[in-house]
Amino acid sequence: MKTFRRLAVVAALSLAPALTFAASAQEQLKAFVATVSAATGSFSQYTVNTQGRTQPAQTGVFSFQRPGKFKWAVQKPYEQQVISDGRTVYQFDPDLAQVTERKVDAAIGTSPAAILFGSGSLEQSFDVTALPSKDGVEWLRAKPRTADAGFSRVDIGMKDNLPVRVELLDSFGQTTRVDLSSIAANPSLPAKEFQFVAPKGVDVVKM
DSSP states (O other): OHHHHHHHTTTTOOOOOOOSSOOOHHHHHHHHHHHOOEEEEEEEEEEEOTTSOBOOOEEEEEEEETTTEEEEEEEESSOEEEEEESSEEEEEETTTTEEEEEEHHHHHTTSHHHHHHSOOOHHHHEEEEEEEEETTEEEEEEEESSTTSSEEEEEEEEETTEEEEEEEEETTSOEEEEEEEEEEESOOOOGGGGOOOOOTTOEEEEO
16 A cells, blocks of 8 residues: 555655746646646556665556546556556555555545546645745645645655656655656646556455
């Protein structure tokens, strides 16, 4: 579940539309949620534990289509996929030969994924504050209003109307940082993009 939350939190971040003024990170994110209905891109992520040790970086690609459809595919150093067809979320680990299934509402709930993949209001589930700009990036911090969200806060960085970085502090004191690149907004995606069929011989665990 901890791994899913880290993967799902950013799977749908994408290109925000051009704005005609110097918008804050919160304003840019609202515009992104309102106008970007689908996207594809690449990511690189790593986690720093409470002792300050960095785990090996993971790289891969993502795609999403509102509301609630997404694919987050880790390619290196090992393969792992999180796919949602809008009703069920599938987490597939080829090395373990296992698929975990969860209902979308139960899997995403009030996590950042509910905002990034859905069409809700950020303020409905989070206390949002602006953070100081850093290295040309505008930042906001979102803290979940519920105690069972599984994470303490998520910081989202916007630059040139792009969400360029996400930093998630989880309930275990670990920080996961995700950098985004090669982003394309509102592409035409095939219907099978978010379909998942478990391979033969794979264990299916329904949560």
